[in-house]
Amino acid sequence: MDMLDHWLSQHDGVITRAQAAICGLSGDAVDRLVRRGTWQTIHRGVYFVADRPFTADARIRCAVWGAGTNAVLSGEAAAFWHRVISEAPSIIEVTTPRKGRSRAEGCRLRRRDIHSKDIVERRGMRVTSLDLTVLEASIGKAHIMDRALQRHTNLEGLRQADARNPGRAGASEAKRLLKVAAHGARSEGERLLIGEFRSRDIRGWVANFRWGGYELEIAFAAEMVAIEIDGWAYHSDHDAFQRDRSRQNDITPNWTILRYTWFDLTERMDHVIAEIISTVDRIRCSQPR
Template sequence: MTLIRKIAASQDGTVTLTQANAAGLTVHEVHRLCRSGRWRRLARAGYLVDADRYAEIPRRVRIRAAVASFGRSAAAVLDTAAELHGIAGTRRTEAIHVSLPGPAVRPSRDTDPAVIIHQLTIGAAQLCDVAGIPVTRPVRTVADIIVRADRFTAVSVLDSAVNRQVVTAEEFAMIPGLIRGRRGAVAARGYLAECDGRAQSPLETRLRLRCVDGRVAPDVLQHEVRDRDGCLLGVGDLAWLAARLIGEADGREVHGTPEAVYQDRWRQNRIVNAGWRILRFTWDDTMRPDYIPFVVRNALAASPLPR
């Protein structure tokens, strides 16, 4: 079992039946390990080793098993590829998007019910691997998503890919060619023009787009607020400079802990004392098209606080 665990360690704790056989285990022994609960069958000829250590199957394990179950020609694509690359902006669901070449393949009874099969034409140069999982490269992943997604999702994905530097400026320039002639390409070219890699989260992207739509676009993103001595007091997500107004995106993941709340209050007090005003917005606020522009417009019309 030492060899099996060594193989599994490089594959998120999983092995294939072929690997188990090569390490000396028979099919009968593999089945016995599954019946005992020590192993768990994930998909066709794929197993999670030491399954009794897991309260639930990790997400990447499920993705790995799903892709592997369709053979070497399969690859993770679309939202699943974005997830593996660490690109934010798509709505996280249980779905696992897998592409296969050739005619449509019907999932077997062993296939994870969350698997969605696609037939995308993907060149070898447009594939890579993430921890051994075949996946479309980040630039191809982004191109595939933005021709299918709504504007807010598409721009969020573009912003995230650029901000996290998984898509370089040179690769970004390749996207128009990757989407040319595809359904949704006309709208997607507009999304490319709205990309701003300074946005650090999908919430910031959505906040910015609401402001743009409401004709109160910010002057700058990630604005450094400093005191008279040049000491950095904080960085505002969005800023309207003449009005000395900051817009903050209050995401649950970053700002939802008690420690983050205290840190935000401390930083806000320093910025306000320097003569700036702060507006704070949540994800729910971005679901109301007119709300954010209305609040910002009223704040811009008000006289700034004295310095």
């Protein structure tokens, strides 16, 4: 049983019927373990040893192996598997080829063909490559790409994965994120916020307002409220950080400063707008008439 114990310790306590046979167990032996309650049947032909916690890794492994031999972990769950994000998503996405048989057990199944360079094995399981994973997991959650660019990959790797897998769901959004990452998010964020001001007919603001030798990105000059937009952490460096903080310290005695990230503007714009309007209105009401 040494081979079996080693397998289970290396694979989160999860094993398939075919893998059990490689470890020397007959089909009858597997069935006896299930009847005794020593093994739990999670999906058809996929088992979990009941003497240990059913972890997030075990749940993901069961879903992928339950979908068939050609299944590949993808999306946010793949980002968790690559350790780009720290929490496993509630929905596990698994990708299988367009042709062939597969099952959707305990997962959201996608049928598509992935370039061979973007299918890798990590900890004994098939998963989309780090770069393709980052591209796909970042749709609607751009902070994943920012974090990955800081610690795990680079723009060229992401571009190559994007080119190898055209036509996939979210490809156009991924291209936009790559463009933002290449040029920084600050100017893009400024355009987003100004566009929102215009669409909501918010008035009284000025873009690129000069004051005391500084240029404020967006300012409500009469109320002295300045809006500063930070770029991605991927682009930050010590000198830029110091310049931004020195600039803020110089204008703070006179101005109220509201700082937002690109993610604030793309993921919670309503909150941003409400905070800006509330701040401007409060100052406006407190000014002498």
